[in-house]
Amino acid sequence: MPNDIGSVPFREAYWADRAVNIDEQSDGSLVLTSGHLPGDPPSNLIEPFRKWADLHPDRVWLAERDDNGEWKKITYAEANARLNTIASALINRGLGLDGDRYGPLMILSGNSIEHALMSYGAILAGMPAVPVSRGYSLMSSDFAKLKYVFDLIEPKMIFVQSGRQFEKALQQLDLTGVDVVYYKDPPETINAIPFDELTSGNVGPAVNEASDRLNFDTVAKYLFTSGSTGMPKAVINTHRMMCVNSTMGKNLSTDPNPPPQVLLNWLPWNHTFGGNSVLNGITANGGSLYIDDGMPVPGAFDRTVRNLREVAPTAYSSVPVGIAMLTDELANDVALRRNFYSNLRTVGYGGAVLSQDVFELFQRTTIAVTGERISVASGYGATETAPGIMRVHWYTERMGLLGLPIPGCEIKLAPVGSKYEVRVRGDCVTPGYYKRPDLTEKAFDEDGFYCLGDAAKFVDPNDPSQGLVFD
Numbered sequence: 001m002p003n004d005i006g007s008v009p010f011r012e013a014y015w016a017d018r019a020v021n022i023d024e025q026s027d028g029s030l031v032l033t034s035g036h037l038p039g040d041p042p043s044n045l046i047e048p049f050r051k052w053a054d055l056h057p058d059r060v061w062l063a064e065r066d067d068n069g070e071w072k073k074i075t076y077a078e079a080n081a082r083l084n085t086i087a088s089a090l091i092n093r094g095l096g097l098d099g100d101r102y103g104p105l106m107i108l109s110g111n112s113i114e115h116a117l118m119s120y121g122a123i124l125a126g127m128p129a130v131p132v133s134r135g136y137s138l139m140s141s142d143f144a145k146l147k148y149v150f151d152l153i154e155p156k157m158i159f160v161q162s163g164r165q166f167e168k169a170l171q172q173l174d175l176t177g178v179d180v181v182y183y184k185d186p187p188e189t190i191n192a193i194p195f196d197e198l199t200s201g202n203v204g205p206a207v208n209e210a211s212d213r214l215n216f217d218t219v220a221k222y223l224f225t226s227g228s229t230g231m232p233k234a235v236i237n238t239h240r241m242m243c244v245n246s247t248m249g250k251n252l253s254t255d256p257n258p259p260p261q262v263l264l265n266w267l268p269w270n271h272t273f274g275g276n277s278v279l280n281g282i283t284a285n286g287g288s289l290y291i292d293d294g295m296p297v298p299g300a301f302d303r304t305v306r307n308l309r310e311v312a313p314t315a316y317s318s319v320p321v322g323i324a325m326l327t328d329e330l331a332n333d334v335a336l337r338r339n340f341y342s343n344l345r346t347v348g349y350g351g352a353v354l355s356q357d358v359f360e361l362f363q364r365t366t367i368a369v370t371g372e373r374i375s376v377a378s379g380y381g382a383t384e385t386a387p388g389i390m391r392v393h394w395y396t397e398r399m400g401l402l403g404l405p406i407p408g409c410e411i412k413l414a415p416v417g418s419k420y421e422v423r424v425r426g427d428c429v430t431p432g433y434y435k436r437p438d439l440t441e442k443a444f445d446e447d448g449f450y451c452l453g454d455a456a457k458f459v460d461p462n463d464p465s466q467g468l469v470f471d
Contacts, residue, residue, distance in 0.1 A: 005363050010395045011372040013345050014255035018394055018465040020404050030413040030420070032464075038408035039250030041243040042284060044214040046083065046124050052286040053080035059260065061283065062113050064291040071310075074113050076286070079120075082199050084207050086121025089198040091206045093179065095156055097126025097213060101177070103156030104128040104222065106149075108137045108166050111269050111291050114183045114195055116279065118159045119269075121198070123220050125210050130155065130222045130234075131270035137169035147172060148231050152435060153222060159195075163187035216240035216427075222434050223272055223383050234434035235272075235383045242276055245386040245428040246284035248408045252393040261287030262343065264311045266295045266304065266318070272387040273350055278317075287314075296322030305329050305336060312339050317348035320358065323376075327362045330369075337369045347376045353400040354378070379403055384443070384450055386428040392467060402456055402468040412449045413456065419471050422456045423449035 019035025042048050052059065057077035066072040074082075087096075094101035105122040107115055107129065119129040130153050136146040150173050158175075160166040163182035170180060170190050180192040221237035263282055267274030282289045290311045294303030296318060304326075318326070330337050347362070354376070363373050375395050380402040381387030390411065392403040405411045408427060413420035429450045432440030444450055457471040458464055 005360060005367060005373065006397060008363075008367050008371070008373050010375055011345065011370065013375040013395070014253050014258070015375070015393045015395065016252045016254050018404060018467075020464050022464060025412075028415045032405050032411040032413065034405045034407040034409070036251045036407045038244070038406075039247035041247045043243070044211075044216075044218070044239045045220055045242055045280065045283075046120065046211055046214065048284045048286065049076060049080040049083060049120070052076040056260075056286060059286065060288040062116055062289050062291060064111075064113055065293050065307075071290070072113065074117075079117065082117050083121045083124050084203045085201060086117060086198050087124035087210060088203045088207050089201050090122060090125040090127060090157070091210060092201070092204070095122075095125060095127055095179075096206070096210055097218075101156050102127070104130045104153050106153060106155035106158045107131045107160075107270075108134065108146075108158060108169065109161035110134050111266075111274070112161050112183070113291075114161060115159070115269065117199075118181070118195075119221075120283075122157075124207065124214075126213065126218065127157075128219045128222055130224075131268075131275060132224065133268070133270050137166055140169075143169060143172040145227060145232065149224060149234075152234060157181060159183075163190070163192055214239060216243070221275070223275065224270065225383050233436060233439060235430050236432055236434055237276070237386060237430065241386040241428050241430060242280050243284070244408060244426075245276065245388060246281045248406045248428065249388065249391060249393070251407055252391065259314060259343070261285055262290070262312065262314050263287065264290040264292050264304075264307050264313050264316070266292035272381070272383045272385075276386050277381075277388060296325050301325050301329075305333065308340050309333075309335050310339065312343045314343050315346045315348065316340075316344060317350065319351040320349050320354040323347065323349055323354055323362060324358045327358060327365055330362075330365045337365075341366065341370050341374075344374060347374055349376070349378050356399055359397075359399050377401070377403070379406075380422075382452055384430045384452075385424060385426075386430070389424045389426070389428065390468065398459070400469055401459070402470065404465070404467050410449070412445075412447075414445070414449075414451075416455075419455040420457060422452045422454045422468075424452065425449045 021033045023031045053076045060073045061076045061079045063071045063073040122129050157179045159181045161183045162185040164185040167187040182192045183195040222234040224232035265278050269275035294300045377392035379391040381389045389409045390403040392401045410425045412423040455471040456468045459466040
C-alpha cells in the first residue's frame with residue numbers, strides 16, 4: 001500500500017463544481033445559497049411509483065431476507081399495484097382523508113417490505129404515516145414514550161410485523177376504535193387484521209380520487225425527534241418537504257447517464273435519515289433498496305457483511321462505527337472486497353464525525369484492492385428539514401465537514417455572541433410540531449428561518465467554497 005495516499009486518484013464520482021453565493025445582511029448575518037439549481041420534484045410521494053412502474057416495471061424497489069435467508073423482492077409494478085389495493089382497503093374502512101374514521105397510521109415495527117407498503121398505502125389514502133421507534137415497544141419497562149406518542153397522535157390503525165412480538169406493547173394502549181394489522185404471528189389477546197386482507201381486494205375509483213387530492217401541503221408523516229432530553233416531538237412532514245428534499249441535490253452530480261441506484265442500508269425508518277433520505281430518496285429516483293438486517297453492533301454486523309458479499313451498492317452510508325467495522329472486514333475478506341467495490345462510487349456517514357484514522361485506513365484498504373480512492377463525504381440536516389440541507393459534493397481528505405447548501409436551501413449564519421448559529425429556510429423545512437404551537441413559534445426566527453441551534457464556521461473564511469464545519 002502506498003505511504004502517500006493523497007497522490008492516488010479518486011474513482012469518478014461525477015461531483016459538480018462547488019458554487020456558493022453569500023449575501024451579507026444588515027444585522028451581520030450571512031445567507032448562503034447554492035449556485036446550482038434544485039432538481040424537479042414529483043408532485044406527491046406516490047407519483048414516483050406510477051412513473052417507475054410504467055418506465056421500469058420489473059426493477060426491484062425493495063428486497064429483504066425471508067425466514068429462509070433468501071432475498072424476497074418486490075418490483076415497482078408490484079408495489080404500485082399493492083399500494084392501490086391497500087389504499088382502497090383503508091378508504092373502504094373510512095380511514096381515508098374524507099372518511100368518518102380518519103386518523104394516522106402508527107407503525108411500531110422496524111424496516112420491512114410490508115412496513116413500506118403500509119406507509120405509502122396510507123399516504124395514498126391521505127392518512128399520515130407515523131413510524132415509531134421499536135425501543136418504545138420492545139425495550140421499555142413502563143411504555144411511557146409509547147403511550148405518550150399514541151395519545152398525541154390518536155391513530156386509527158396500528159401496523160406490526162409480528163403480532164406476538166408487539167402484543168405486550170399493544171396491551172398497554174386503549175385500542176377502542178383502533179384497527180390493528182399484523183403481517184405474521186397473530187396476537188392471542190387482541191383482535192387484529194391480517195395484512196393479506198388489505199392486499200387482496202379490488203381497487204375502486206376512490207383511490208384515484210384520493211391520489212388527485214394529494215398536494216404539497218398534505219401531511220404525509222409525523223416523525224418523532226429522539227426524545228433524549230424529554231418526551232419526543234412530532235415533526236410534521238408534508239409532501240412538499242419530502243418531495244423537494246428527495247430531488248434537491250440532483251444537480252450536484254454531472255453524470256450524463258447515471259446508473260440506477262442500488263443501496264444496502266440498515267438505518268431505521270422512524271428516523272429522518274433512514275425513512276426520508278434513504279427510503280423516500282431511493283423511491284423518488286427509481287433505485288433499489290436492499291434492507292440490511294444487520295447493524296454496526298457486535299453480533300449483528302456479520303449479517304451486514306453477508307449481505308454486502310451479495311449486494312453491490314452504488315453508494316454506501318452508515319454511522320462512523322459502521323464504517324470502521326466495515327473497514328476491518330474489508331481488510332480480511334476477499335469475497336467482500338470484490339463485491340463491495342465493484343459498483344461503488346461514494347461512501348457517506350452521519351450521526352457523528354468519522355475520524356481521520358478510520359478514513360485513512362479505509363482509503364488504504366480501498367487502494368490496495370482497486371488502485372483508487374473512494375470519495376467519502378457527509379452532510380447535515382435534521383428531522384425538521386426532511387433531512388438534508390448541506391452536503392459535501394467534492395473530493396476531500398478532511399472529515400467532519402458540514403458541506404455547502406443544497407440547491408433550494410437558504411442557510412443563514414446568524415451571529416450569536418462570538419459564533420454563528422445555523423438556521424435554514426426552504427421548502428424542505430417543516431411547518432412545525434404537531435399540536436405544539438408554542439414549540440413551533442420558538443423554533444423559527446423573525447424571518448422564518450428554522451433555528452438548528454448548532455454553531456458553524458467556514459473552513460477558510462477567505463475561500464467559502466471549502467465549506468462549513470461545526471464551531
